[in-house]
Amino acid sequence: MILLVENLSVNYGRIEALRDLSLHIDEGEIVALIGANGAGKTTLLRTLSGLVTPRSGKIEYLRKEITRLPSDRRVEAGISQVPEGRGLFATLTVEDNLLLGAYTRKDQKEIVRDLEEVYRRFPILKEKRKAYAGTLSGGQQQMVAVGRALMSRPKLLLLDEPSMGLAPVIVEEIFETLMQLREEGTTIFLVEQNAHLALDHSDRAYVLENGRIVQAGGSDALRKDESVQAAYLGG
Amino acid sequence: MTELFAFLLTGLTVGFVYALVGMGFTVIYNASGIINFAQGEFVMAGGMIMVFLLAGGIPYLPAYLLAIGLTALLGVLLWKLTDLSRDSSQESLIILTLGYAIFLRGAAEVVFDKELHTLPPLLGEGHLTILGATLSYQALLVMAASVLIVAGLWFFFRRTRTGKAMIAVSLDPDAARLMGISLKKIWVLSFSLAAAIASVGGILLTPITSTNYEVGIMLGLKGFAAAITGGLSNPFGAVAGGLILGIMEALVAGYLSSEYKDAVAFVIMLLILFFRPGGLFSHRGVQRV
Numbered sequence: 001m002i003l004l005v006e007n008l009s010v011n012y013g014r015i016e017a018l019r020d021l022s023l024h025i026d027e028g029e030i031v032a033l034i035g036a037n038g039a040g041k042t043t044l045l046r047t048l049s050g051l052v053t054p055r056s057g058k059i060e061y062l063r064k065e066i067t068r069l070p071s072d073r074r075v076e077a078g079i080s081q082v083p084e085g086r087g088l089f090a091t092l093t094v095e096d097n098l099l100l101g102a103y104t105r106k107d108q109k110e111i112v113r114d115l116e117e118v119y120r121r122f123p124i125l126k127e128k129r130k131a132y133a134g135t136l137s138g139g140q141q142q143m144v145a146v147g148r149a150l151m152s153r154p155k156l157l158l159l160d161e162p163s164m165g166l167a168p169v170i171v172e173e174i175f176e177t178l179m180q181l182r183e184e185g186t187t188i189f190l191v192e193q194n195a196h197l198a199l200d201h202s203d204r205a206y207v208l209e210n211g212r213i214v215q216a217g218g219s220d221a222l223r224k225d226e227s228v229q230a231a232y233l234g235g
Numbered sequence: 236m237t238e239l240f241a242f243l244l245t246g247l248t249v250g251f252v253y254a255l256v257g258m259g260f261t262v263i264y265n266a267s268g269i270i271n272f273a274q275g276e277f278v279m280a281g282g283m284i285m286v287f288l289l290a291g292g293i294p295y296l297p298a299y300l301l302a303i304g305l306t307a308l309l310g311v312l313l314w315k316l317t318d319l320s321r322d323s324s325q326e327s328l329i330i331l332t333l334g335y336a337i338f339l340r341g342a343a344e345v346v347f348d349k350e351l352h353t354l355p356p357l358l359g360e361g362h363l364t365i366l367g368a369t370l371s372y373q374a375l376l377v378m379a380a381s382v383l384i385v386a387g388l389w390f391f392f393r394r395t396r397t398g399k400a401m402i403a404v405s406l407d408p409d410a411a412r413l414m415g416i417s418l419k420k421i422w423v424l425s426f427s428l429a430a431a432i433a434s435v436g437g438i439l440l441t442p443i444t445s446t447n448y449e450v451g452i453m454l455g456l457k458g459f460a461a462a463i464t465g466g467l468s469n470p471f472g473a474v475a476g477g478l479i480l481g482i483m484e485a486l487v488a489g490y491l492s493s494e495y496k497d498a499v500a501f502v503i504m505l506l507i508l509f510f511r512p513g514g515l516f517s518h519r520g521v522q523r524v
């Protein structure tokens with residue numbers, strides 16, 4: 001098991017964003033989390049990365065408790081996130097953005113190799129490497145965001161709505177990359193509002209409503225589930 | 236003509252010190268969103284510590300390094316105070332820096348004294364004559380050192396990993412944390428860097444204008460005006476802002492009256508805040524936060 005979350009509760013002041021949430025992810029899996037606007041998806045990912053401190057509950061990563069570990073130590077340990085809205089550094093170049101993804105690493109030679117690897121995955125980024133990240137198209141920016149997350153050599157990759165606002169062709173390309181990454185051994189936790197997309201590309205899934213997990217199971221089974229169909233798959 | 240040139244040289248010399256103080260404002264603001272009103276006191280601390288180290292018989296170079304280092308520590312101490320009250324609003328943190336400024340002035344008065352002090356010029360009393368105007372070696376040194384510092388910072392922000400991490404933090408702190416950048420380290424660095432830069436300004440300026448426990452008030456406000464003029468989140472804008480203020484001041488003092496000199500910075504700052512709140516170099520008149 002790479003990630004274990006037990007009875008996690010997160011508050012923003014008086015607002016309860018996550019309540020008594022438990023889930024787990026095994027190594028090599030793609031696990032999806034679907035849920036409507038404001039369900040608490042982003043809050044969960046931010047808590048997993050250490051940007052938000054939970055009120056109670058426990059997070060274990062590779063059998064070690066990380067509930068209160070600072071965010072930089074989590075990146076070092078192999079948890080990397082592609083945040084909602086991408087979070088690119090708009091006035092830095094594409095290459096600087098990618099290199100910041102390797103901020104916690106010291107192995108300069110390997111970093112250069114991984115940079116080439118990102119350029120191999122997304123050839124357009126090599127062409128644009130001297131451009132300011134903010135000048136790229138939405139799809140190219142998402143590629144930078146994914147490439148940047150890969151530069152830390154993650155064991156567990158968290159993605160917050162990677163399809164948001166992108167044309168279907170680009171979404172296809174991004175998800176193909178995710179499938180490749182899984183082949184290469186990266187474990188993926190995929191947060192999506194687009195339930196079709198998420199269930200089509202995952203092994204298992206959780207359904208989040210109002211800060212609570214209301215359903216869990218194999219993605220195929222969930223796709224056939226009536227209540228999931230009614231709420232998330234347009235009938 | 237010679238007169239004008241002499242005024243320009245005076246203005247540039249002081250302007251570079253305003254620039255150094257102003258850069259300190261932007262460096263801290265970028266990293267933490269805090270406007271540090273103790274910035275001028277770091278200039279004072281640099282000069283005063285230097286004066287008393289030399290008086291204590293410590294040779295020039297070690298005294299120099301020690302004065303910069305001790306002032307940087309005062310910067311770290313301020314960071315620690317803001318960190319202890321990190322749950323407070325940005326406004327209360329800014330007021331905290333004002334309190335720290337008052338504390339530093341008081342401490343300087345107690346630890347040192349209330350007298351006016353000066354330092355021997357590093358390169359002696361000599362001067363150059365350019366187009367009939369004289370420029371002391373010390374003024375030349377202020378300019379040269381400032382240019383070096385600005386260039387060094389430029390290199391730091393554009394070319395080094397840590398410098399880019401600082402930019403990343405200023406652009407999007409959460410995304411920066413997701414890169415594994417520790418905000419705490421960046422904050423400590425920004426406070427110590429801002430204090431160190433200011434202390435160099437203080438040490439270099441003291442042989443020209445003298446120093447006492449209170450000089451930080453005006454220098455801090457002028458540096459703040461420089462930062463506002465150039466844009467609060469733009470270190471290199473602050474350099475331009477500082478030079479503009481320094482030159483305008485020197486011209487006003489030269490052609491009108493030195494009584495109006497100190498008003499210049501504030502008039503310019505108010506004009507900027509009215510007509511270009513993001514600073515001279517902003518594209519849309521907006522700024523961070």
Ligand SMILES: Nc1ncnc2c1ncn2[C@@H]1O[C@H](COP(=O)(O)OP(=O)(O)OP(=O)(O)O)[C@@H](O)[C@H]1O
Pocket residue numbers: 012015016017035036037038039040041042043044084193
């Ligand atoms: N910084 C914050 N302060 C206060 N409340 C917040 C904050 N961030 C989120 N919330 C609230 O917490 C709840 C969960 O928000 P969250 O962003 O995690 O949802 P989400 O599932 O990611 O939604 P979306 O699909 O819109 O991205 C919402 O009610 C939201 O209004």
Ligand SMILES: [Mg+2]
Pocket residue numbers: 041042043084160
């Ligand atoms: Mg969200």
